[in-house]
Amino acid sequence: MTETRPAKPADPHASHLPTASASTGPAEASKPAKPFDPRSAALRRFALSISVFTILGHTLLGFEQAYMTPVVAILTAYLLETVLETADAAAAGRRPRFLGVPAGQLVDFYLPAHITGLACAMLLYGNNRLTPTICAVTIAVASKYLIRIRIGGRLKHVLNPSNGGIVAVLLLFPWVGIAPPYQFTEYLPDSLDWLVPAVILVGGTLINGKLTRKMPLIAAWVGGFVLQAVVRGGLTDISMISALLPITGAAFVLFTNYMITDPATTPWRWRGQVAFGLTTAAAYGVLVSLHIVYGLFFALVATCVLRGTGLVVLERQKQRQRRVQAATAAPPAAPAPAADRPAADQPVLDSEPVGSVGRAQR
DSSP states (O other): OOOOOOOOOGGGGGGSOOOOOOOOOOOHSSSSSOOOOHHHHHHHHHHHHHHHHHIIIIIIIOSSOTHHHHHHHHHHHHHHHHHHHHHHHHTTTTTTTTTSSHHHHHHHHHHHHHHHHHHHHEEETTTEEEEHHHHHHHHHHHHHHHHHHEEEEEEEEEEOOHHHHHHHHHHHHHTOEEEEEEEETTSOOOOOOOHHHHHHHHHHHHHIIIOOOOOHHHHHHHHHHHHHHHHHHHHHHSSSHHHHGGGHHHHHIIIIITTTTTTSSSOOOOHHHHHHHHHHHHHHHHHTTTTTTSHHHHHHHHHHHHHHHHHHHHHHHHHHHHHHHHHHOOEEEEOGGGGGSSOTTTTTTTTTTTHHHHHHHO
């Protein structure tokens, strides 16, 4: 909402000059439009969609977590994001990113924490206990500051935050599980069971196709998932239909459109996206063949760790190459002795080569 300024009296001598609207002054009218930020737009749409889905889940769909679970989750995420950003800024000698910024940037700063908190609250099931969710959110937000690598002079976190927190809780608390798939459609008629996965699929595809540009990753992941199901069906006694069945559920669609496509932990180039998606699918197939449950989440953690390790190795190779190039580079030419230089008042001979003239003048 913009402030409306009172209109100035008309000036008969300035009728030929352009006038500004009543809602914006001349300086505001000439100010260039703010460039479109796809990352900010994607974060806002992700946050809005997961917030709406959480509300609908607890009121209409059949989510079985306690009503306080998402509330406690996002409050924990906000608090930790503030504390850890303050500590990180103090260590780096900079101002925290949530201070002295416009309201829009402040909202964007807390959106990742908002998404992480609601994702952990939605996907984990610890009955009526809040401790597992708080633990998952704590690990998730802390991983962004503690598990980082330096690439090109910038720090990047390695793990998908919410996925990392979920995996940690599954390992630390064996009695905690993933939310049952039926909770996404428990209160819907059988004829509308397809509606929720369809809405999630369409919404996530629009966001990823227009904003995150991660459709190659999604295609590679889904194609790799189908391929591993075919391989397992041909090499083992498992039914191929059973191996493909998870692809029809709301949990798989959520994982595909909102978790594996996290922009901060996945590649941007299409070749890297394809490799990331296929690797995650292969890791899932191996884990399921070893009878390890919750293979989706463990496979994504394994792929993120593998990618982070590869990035560190490549960065060290680049640094080594730069040091070798700097060491083998020809040293700069030594200045000419003072006796060979012409005096300040002595003109340079016309027959002297141009290069020598330049060196003498320098």
